[in-house]
Amino acid sequence: MSAAIIAHGEENRRREEIVSFGRSLFERGLSAGSSGNISVRLDDGWLLTPTNACLGRLDPARVAKLDWEGRLVSGDQPSKEAFLHRAMYSERQGAGAIVHLHASHSAAVSCMHGLDDHDCLPPLTAYYVMKIGRLPLVPYHRPGDPALAEAIRGLAGKHSAVLLANHGPVVSGSTLEAAVYATEELEETAKIFLLLRAVPTRPLNEVQIAELKSAFRLDF
Template identity: 45%
Template structure:
């Protein structure tokens, strides 16, 4: 298998795993991967649990649809991340329940939707800012995400869900899952737990090069 075939297979495997465990439902969410001559992205209104490698859209570097089914309407958002951060090779977006519920109930802050609660949240996810609600596929949202592409691993779209990017599709999905599980912990806790203390976060920076 060549690199493109491997990436198509990885997108399908990650999509099926996320769908099977309830991180996305119906035809919600999308996944993309960088290629040397553009990128791959899941089709519009496709179920992540039933993706077929040959149906995944291929798009050129200038955003032109090359092959496969029609690309997701969030195409421009993915493109902005790839254009601005050369270290990114995979982007995952879901409508994860706990994270969407968090935006409905009120996030911790607009710059950090969750406080630093667990070491793996700090190490594997980091700061996740809130992007105020606009319709799915809005070019204004893509422009706002572009401003964060080099500074964080992802953003939270109000009422829609997380968009997370990493050096691979699989790593992006791992970070997204960690973020969703942290949201579950926060939502189910009453009273709310205190954030990790600064000395604990500094130790994670020192030992594991955590970016918080």
């Protein structure tokens, strides 16, 4: 079997994976309307959900394929937030996929005054620490502003996820499955954080975080 046929089969599997995870996120209320976008790295470029597309109703054949200069190779026009994904991929060579959502709780946190710009959510659970680590805040930019790419690029080298102010999270992972699971953990932690706003809390301390970093070889 030729390398071209194998590569084509792998691309088709990744297209179907985007459709499957997109539908799951939409049906569970994590992506409303046509908000949010998903991308996956390929050997010869990358796949990205189309502009104005509902994640719950994606067609695998219409998912955009782009080269690393951002040029459309096949499929529909890509999301206007393609530059967010390119910026993250350029700084994180191990990133195999990226998920960007406007999920309610993490978007709500992104609108709050007084956040720690270097770490928007406290380490409330071990699973949040393991999947996200630290979550820096990217200052507000209007949707589609190319300057946002540079803001993300300045943080992505050290962080697998960032929170866009008044917008929502951008989360990378080694695979699409890993990126989705990390996004879900972030959203759940944002929900817990909001539920506990009026209650004294007990986040993990530095010793507990160091133990997790050592046990699970975390690099944040």
